[in-house]
Amino acid sequence: MNLIIRNERAEDIQQIAAVTVAAFEQEVHSSHTEQFIVDALRKAGQLTVSLVAVDEDHVVGQVAVSPVTVSSGAAGWYGLGPISVLPDWQGQGIGSSLMKAALTELQKQGAAGCVVLGDPDYYNRFGFNAHAGLVLPGVPQAYFQALSFCGEFPAGTVHYHPSFSATE
Template structure:
């Protein structure tokens, strides 16, 4: 696999939208609004990190990171997602490469940590673990995980940006 991970560029926006839509099209757990979420985060200036995986000048993956609010007042925390890989490239390490680059970028920016909603078997490979004192309302605890870069994982309720409610 010979891919390059880089920051998104304005000419990538439409490709990221199509890629994200295709990546989640057949996912039963999906709201099928992930591409709207990314576009709304970008429009609101809340897309802190947006990386693409490129192979032979083709974008084959994307990951988004945005700030989250924690009810305890802890700052410097970000939410990872959506993360998307072209359907014909899933299971080939593209998502892992994006994950590692995204977490490294958050650390470079000096963030305190990252939360993620998703399959614990997948995200635990990157150091994410469940923390009973940190919750996302309405979500089973085992699917909401955190990774601290500095200090301890805070306690409290996490809220994602309103863009995560985008439907178009």
């Protein structure tokens, strides 16, 4: 394996969609619209970070990061996801490498912090934790987690970009 993590390029877009479909195909908690979300974020100019994991010329993973709003007005917060790795490539540290690279890039850009919706057992290892004052409506608190780059956590309701409602 000769894995490289880099920014997405225009020629990666079809492969990113295919990776995303494959990665979420068997996920029972998936809306199976993740590929549409990534595309809608891209078209809306809301992909702050889009990194791909590439082996030779093949995209095997991708992570998307986009701005979120917090009802308190806290600025500089982003949402990580979706993050996708081809099923045959999972369990090899590719998702972890994408996560670390995305978080590093956010810090370089001066972000205040990042939120993620997902399995606490997975995201805790990157420093994400649930915070009682930070809420995503309709989601159990344990599954909505945050990581602050500046030590402080905002309080309020988090809203993702409307692209997260994309269905095609």
